[in-house]
Amino acid sequence: MATTNSGSMHFVIVPWLAFGDILPFAELARRIVLQGHRVTLLSVPRNTRRLIDIPPDLEGLFCVADVPLPRVERLPEGAEATIDLPSDDLRPCLRRARLSDILQGPEASRPDWVLIDYAAYWAPAAAASHGVPCAFVSMFSAAALGFFGSPRALMGLGENPRNKPEHFTSVPDYVPFPTTVAYRGYEMRAMFKPGMVPDDSEVSEGYRIAKSIEDSKLVGVRSSREFEPEWLQLVGELYQKPVIPLGLFPPPPTQGIGHEAELEWLDGHAPRSVVYVAFGSEVKLASAQLQVIALGLEASDMPFLWAYRAPADSGTGDGDGGLPEGFEERVRGRGLVCRGWVPQVRFLAHGSVGGFLTNAGLNSITEGLARGIRLVLLPLLFDQGLNARHLVEKKIAVEVARDEEDGSFTAENVAVALRRVMVEGEGEEFGAEVRDLAEVLGSDEVNDQCVRDFLRCLSDYSRQQQG
Numbered sequence: 001m002a003t004t005n006s007g008s009m010h011f012v013i014v015p016w017l018a019f020g021d022i023l024p025f026a027e028l029a030r031r032i033v034l035q036g037h038r039v040t041l042l043s044v045p046r047n048t049r050r051l052i053d054i055p056p057d058l059e060g061l062f063c064v065a066d067v068p069l070p071r072v073e074r075l076p077e078g079a080e081a082t083i084d085l086p087s088d089d090l091r092p093c094l095r096r097a098r099l100s101d102i103l104q105g106p107e108a109s110r111p112d113w114v115l116i117d118y119a120a121y122w123a124p125a126a127a128a129s130h131g132v133p134c135a136f137v138s139m140f141s142a143a144a145l146g147f148f149g150s151p152r153a154l155m156g157l158g159e160n161p162r163n164k165p166e167h168f169t170s171v172p173d174y175v176p177f178p179t180t181v182a183y184r185g186y187e188m189r190a191m192f193k194p195g196m197v198p199d200d201s202e203v204s205e206g207y208r209i210a211k212s213i214e215d216s217k218l219v220g221v222r223s224s225r226e227f228e229p230e231w232l233q234l235v236g237e238l239y240q241k242p243v244i245p246l247g248l249f250p251p252p253p254t255q256g257i258g259h260e261a262e263l264e265w266l267d268g269h270a271p272r273s274v275v276y277v278a279f280g281s282e283v284k285l286a287s288a289q290l291q292v293i294a295l296g297l298e299a300s301d302m303p304f305l306w307a308y309r310a311p312a313d314s315g316t317g318d319g320d321g322g323l324p325e326g327f328e329e330r331v332r333g334r335g336l337v338c339r340g341w342v343p344q345v346r347f348l349a350h351g352s353v354g355g356f357l358t359n360a361g362l363n364s365i366t367e368g369l370a371r372g373i374r375l376v377l378l379p380l381l382f383d384q385g386l387n388a389r390h391l392v393e394k395k396i397a398v399e400v401a402r403d404e405e406d407g408s409f410t411a412e413n414v415a416v417a418l419r420r421v422m423v424e425g426e427g428e429e430f431g432a433e434v435r436d437l438a439e440v441l442g443s444d445e446v447n448d449q450c451v452r453d454f455l456r457c458l459s460d461y462s463r464q465q466q467g
Contacts, residue, residue, distance in 0.1 A: 247450030272354030296414025370442030
């Protein structure tokens with residue numbers, strides 16, 4: 001083991017090859033290093049260049065190890081993250097490209113722990129063969145984990161197997177408190193096959209999650225006891241192993257030059273009056289959906305800044321297409337459409353931004369709530385529907401109304417949801433709740449204490465094994 005007399009530890013971190021996983025894992029790594037430990041984050045060269053910028057003062061403790069991505073049939077050349085895939089149908093190809101041999105090297109360089117997310121279900125066995133324990137670090141909320149159930153249930157085994165679509169559209173019997181956290185029928189129909197049925201990578205997403213949890217010694221959850229105490233307790237009971245909240249560790253706003261025109265535009269608006277619009281790096285919206293969203297923004301009569309990505313069915317990647325004819329001219333001065341990469345956290349931290357229309361991914365939720373931004377949620381895939389139900393029942397967000405059969409939504413649905421949180425009376429209630437929560441979720445002191453508690457649990461486990 002690499003533990004020194006000072007009590008410092010060495011961690012290897014293996015995130016899934018998606019921006020929404022790599023970025024929070026890199027932020028967690030930074031916070032671990034600030035506690036005096038060493039971290040080696042495994043990634044692939046293109047993602048390292050695009051995403052990870054190690055502060056000069058942390059270079060001695062924070063290391064990125066580039067691992068070449070194995071060639072896999074049907075995986076496009078240069079595709080090293082989910083954002084590079086032209087279709088979600090190719091996600092299994094990326095999952096087959098394992099970053100194997102993660103613990104090569106001399107015994108002296110072996111880590112004390114390997115931290116993984118759901119995709120690297122093979123890593124606990126690989127680490128155990130070198131005598132190194134694994135901890136599962138969940139980028140899902142405790143509410144989503146609790147809803148999914150025990151690892152055996154996700155594998156279709158045990159008392160509450162989750163192996164049919166109808167098992168996911170109602171609150172499970174084992175949840176001992178009232179909640180609305182469950183999938184809607186149209187959400188489950190869209191995700192059951194890719195989520196719960198083995199794909200071309202030979203296993204399902206549900207199996208990956210279950211196996212990663214089952215074979216790990218401890219579980220860290222990107223959450224806090226102030227945010228979802230009842231769900232954290234339930235997850236601990238379901239897993240029958242330590243479950244420790246890590247905090248939500250929101251990233252700090254990016255600094256430096258760039259996007260001055262957008263920031264100047266924001267400067268010209270009243271405090272908390274602008275809606276920021278973005279749907280994350282995983283969502284591939286179609287032209288028809290983008291057109292409805294655009295018309296909803298137009299009908300809302302509110303100022304907005306939209307981090308716009310070209311529609312999945314446009315055939316181009318240049319950011320053109322997908323908007324109604326004449327849209328940008330009609331909203332000129334009130335709305336700003338930004339194409340390409342934008343500094344999302346920096347925009348959300350601007351004083352004129354008061355609302356966030358988002359897909360309810362946990363990264364975006366964290367970045368919005370940490371800065372006291374009111375949320376309008378349009379969940380589109382994965383765990384986002386569960387996140388949306390959870391936040392709505394906490395009265396800190398509004399969900400865009402949808403057709404219960406097919407999940408479609410109208411421009412008026414979008415506009416009504418935006419007006420509810422931004423200009424109507426209940427918006428003040430949402431704002432007060434979110435501001436109170438931001439004092440906890442956005443606090444470095446609170447988040448760093450969660451990280452310290454997690455590290456202490458890992459250290460205690462290592463000492464018990466050595467003793």
